[in-house]
Amino acid sequence: MAAHFDLIVRGGTCVLPWGMEQTSVGVREGRIAALGVGPEATAEETIDASGLHVLPGLIDPHVHLRDPGNAAVETVPTGTKGAILGGITAVFDMPNTTPSIVDAQTLAWKQGYVEQAAWCDMGLYVGGTKTNIAALAGLELGRGVCGVKVFAGSSTGDLMVEDDENLEKVMRSGRRRIAYHSEDEYRLQARKPMFKSGDPYASHAVWRDEEAAFLGTRRLMALARKTGRAAHILHVSTEEELVYLRDFRDVATMEVLVNHLTQMAPDVYDRLKGFGVMNPPIRGRRHYEASWAAVRDGTVDTVGSDHAPHPRAAKEKPWPECPAGLTGVQTLVPVMLDHVNAGRLSLARMVDLLCAGPARVYGVVGKGRLAAGYDADFTLVDMKKRRRIEDSWIVSPCGWTPFAGMDITGWPVGTIVRGRAVMREDEVIGEPIGKLVKFAG
Numbered sequence: 314m315a316a317h318f319d320l321i322v323r324g325g326t327c328v329l330p331w332g333m334e335q336t337s338v339g340v341r342e343g344r345i346a347a348l349g350v351g352p353e354a355t356a357e358e359t360i361d362a363s364g365l366h367v368l369p370g371l372i373d374p375h376v377h378l379r380d381p382g383n384a385a386v387e388t389v390p391t392g393t394k395g396a397i398l399g400g401i402t403a404v405f406d407m408p409n410t411t412p413s414i415v416d417a418q419t420l421a422w423k424q425g426y427v428e429q430a431a432w433c434d435m436g437l438y439v440g441g442t443k444t445n446i447a448a449l450a451g452l453e454l455g456r457g458v459c460g461v462k463v464f465a466g467s468s469t470g471d472l473m474v475e476d477d478e479n480l481e482k483v484m485r486s487g488r489r490r491i492a493y494h495s496e497d498e499y500r501l502q503a504r505k506p507m508f509k510s511g512d513p514y515a516s517h518a519v520w521r522d523e524e525a526a527f528l529g530t531r532r533l534m535a536l537a538r539k540t541g542r543a544a545h546i547l548h549v550s551t552e553e554e555l556v557y558l559r560d561f562r563d564v565a566t567m568e569v570l571v572n573h574l575t576q577m578a579p580d581v582y583d584r585l586k587g588f589g590v591m592n593p594p595i596r597g598r599r600h601y602e603a604s605w606a607a608v609r610d611g612t613v614d615t616v617g618s619d620h621a622p623h624p625r626a627a628k629e630k631p632w633p634e635c636p637a638g639l640t641g642v643q644t645l646v647p648v649m650l651d652h653v654n655a656g657r658l659s660l661a662r663m664v665d666l667l668c669a670g671p672a673r674v675y676g677v678v679g680k681g682r683l684a685a686g687y688d689a690d691f692t693l694v695d696m697k698k699r700r701r702i703e704d705s706w707i708v709s710p711c712g713w714t715p716f717a718g719m720d721i722t723g724w725p726v727g728t729i730v731r732g733r734a735v736m737r738e739d740e741v742i743g744e745p746i747g748k749l750v751k752f753a754g
C-alpha cells in the first residue's frame with residue numbers, strides 16, 4: 314500500500330543539513346515523517362513546490378512585539394502576521410514590554426496569551442533586572458523561555474543591569490546561555506552632554522561610538538570567563554568586537570542584524586533621518602565590510618531583525634528625541650534572499666544563520682533542521698521573484714519599513730508551521746496556531 318501523509322511538499326529543492334536535494338517531504342501530525350517521498354504516495358493536502366526552494370522554517374531570534382504595551386504600534390497578532398508574510402515560522406520575543414516580562418506572574422500571562430494570539434511559534438525572553446536575580450534560575454526554565462535577556466546598556470527603564478557586580482550575580486544565577494545588549498552604559502551617559510537636540514541624525518553613531526560597544530563586550534567577556542556562563546552577544550556592530558569575539562568561542566556566540574549587513578552611515582541617516590536610528594547604531598563602511606567578512610568566515614552564529622517598531626510621529630522627532638528601533642520581522646527574509654542573489658552569502662549559509670544557528674545557540678528542541686522527526690516548519694522561497702519592498706506591504710500598525718523602495722530578488726511565497734500552511738502568495742490562511750517553542754533545559 315502506498316504511504317499516506319497529512320501533507321506532501323512535492324518536488325521542491327530542499328535545503329537539507331547535508332546539502333540541497335530536489336525531493337518531496339511527507340508530513341504527519343505536524344512533524345516531518347519522510348524525505349524522498351515517491352510519486353505513488355498520497356496525502357490529505359499536497360503543495361506543489363516545483364521551481365521553489367524549500368527551507369527549514371526560518372526563525373527571527375530577536376523581535377520586540379510590544380505586547381503588552383501599545384497596540385497602536387504592534388501586538389503579538391500583528392507582529393506574528395508580519396512574520397509569516399515574511400517567511401518566518403518562529404520568533405523569539407524580547408521582554409521590555411509594559412509591563413516587562415520579569416517574574417512568574419507576567420511570564421504566565423504571556424505564555425497563555427501567546428498560544429491564543431500568535432500566527433507563528435514563539436520563544437520568550439525573560440528580562441534580568443537588579444531585583445529579580447534570585448528568581449532567574451527558575452524563570453529561565455519556564456515553558457517557551459529561550460533565555461534571559463540582559464540590557465547591560467541602553468536605558469530600558471528598570472530592565473538595565475549595567476554594573477559588574479550585578480552582572481556577575483546574574484551570570485551566577487542559572488546555567489543557560491544569556492543574551493546581552495552590550496553597550497557600556499557609563500560611556501553612553503558620559504558622552505551624552507556632547508550633543509544637543511536637533512544635531513544631525515548621524516550623531517547617533519558618534520554618541521554610541523565603537524568604544525561604547527567594544528567596552529561593553531570586553532566587560533561581559535571578562536565576567537563570562539570568570540563565571541563560566543555562556544553568553545550570546547546580540548547585534549554585534551563593530552569590527553573590533555567581531556575580531557575580539559573569535560577568541561571567546563568557549564563562552565560566546567553572536568548575532569549580527571540584517572540592518573548592519575544592508576545599510577551604512579552616513580547614507581542611512583541622510584536618507585532616512587530618524588527612521589534609520591537604532592541601537593547599536595548603523596555605522597560606516599569599515600564595520601559593514603567586517604560584518605560580511607564575519608558572516609563568510611563563520612564567526613556570526615545568528616542574524617536577527619531586532620524588529621522594534623515605533624510610531625511615525627515619534628520617529629519624525631529631532632535627534633535624539635526620536636526613539637531608537639525599526640520594524641524588520643517582515644522584511645528579514647526578503648532582504649537576506651536579495652543578499653543571496655547578489656552573491657554575498659550562499660542560501661545554505663542563510664539557512665544556517667536563520668534556522669540552524671538560532672536552534673543551536675538557544676537549544677531549540679525539534680526545530681532547526683529539515684529532517685525526519687523535526688517540526689514540519691517550512692519557508693517556501695522563489696529565488697527568481699522580483700519585488701519592491703513598500704510601506705503598504707507592512708502589516709505592523711506603525712506602517713513603515715526602513716527598507717521601503719528596495720528592489721528585491723528572491724521572495725518567500727509560502728510559510729508552513731507544523732504542517733499547516735499559514736501563508737501562500739501573500740495571503741494569510743486560517744487562524745493563529747502559534748505555540749511556544751520548546752527549549753532544552
Ligand SMILES: [Zn+2]
Nearest residue numbers: 375407619621
Ligand atoms: Zn532588540
